[in-house]
Amino acid sequence: MRPYRGEPAEQRRARRRAALLEAGLDVLGTGGWAAATVRGVCARAGLNDRYFHESFTDLDALLLAVVDDQAAQATGLITAVAAKAPRRLRPRAAAVVSAIVDFLAADPRRARVLAYEFPASPLLQERRRQIIATLAGIYIEQARELLDEVPLSETDLRMTALTVVSGLWELLSAWLRGDVDTGRDHLVDYVVALLLSTTDLAPALDHRLR
The missing domain is CATH 1.10.10 (Arc Repressor Mutant, subunit A)
Structure with missing residues (x-):
């Protein structure tokens, strides 16, 4: 042409x-x-x-394309920020969490999609599962890179990744809706502390299994 x-x-x-x-x-x-x-x-x-x-092909195809585009931007941001951050757990976690919170809060449209549209759409619920799986994979990659020795079995590491990512999805959704009354900085500090605490699961599991 x-x-x-x-x-x-x-x-x-x-x-x-x-x-x-x-x-x-x-x-x-x-x-x-x-x-x-x-x-x-x-x-x-x-x-x-x-x-x-x-x-x-139809509106549903556009809906998924819009969500996929935003998810790609978010995961791209996470990997880019992680690559530039120090190879230490706390500063890297702080850099990534700060970036993703600011990314979601910067555009009210993104906030509404995460906080309201995902829960309302069966089509987006399936996409949510796929996005969570992708983010859990990033969590696992970061854990392997930052920890000299991952203190969890492969199964426990995957369960931890899915629990953390799913929980943070719900927390950020609630914060964007205004259901969690806290400021941006406290939210970031809380999430970073939560992420760091997941590295202490192995001793607790060892104690339980004795």
Whole structure:
């Protein structure tokens, strides 16, 4: 296909898809997905309706794409911050937790998606499980990198990762809703302390098994 006004067709499609993702986040993070329509999303994106199906089969496909895009940004941020932070448990945990709390709080649309839209959507509940599995994998990788010797069995390490990530998901959701009355700095300090405490599970488990 020939370029249109100097822009190749592939770039135009990518630009339209990006506009739809941004419009989808706007709809999801303001009025909620239950009221979304193809026409409404396209209007926010400044596009003719016919361009919607160029990138997405239906509204559910756009919904998942919006969430996947935000999840990719969050996991990318976590890995980038972790890579730059010192190879010590406390400062790295503090850097990562601070970054992810600020990422979620920086955009009210993200806050609404996490705090309200995930619990309301069966489709997003399945995506939540997949995202938690990905984040648990990052937790396990960081534990192996930062601890000279991981004091837990593979099974216990995985159970710890899933427990921590799932719990923090619920805590951050509650904080974003205003259900947890504490400031940003105290929240970060609490989460860091909680993460550090998970490295002390092995002695407790050893004592239980005696």
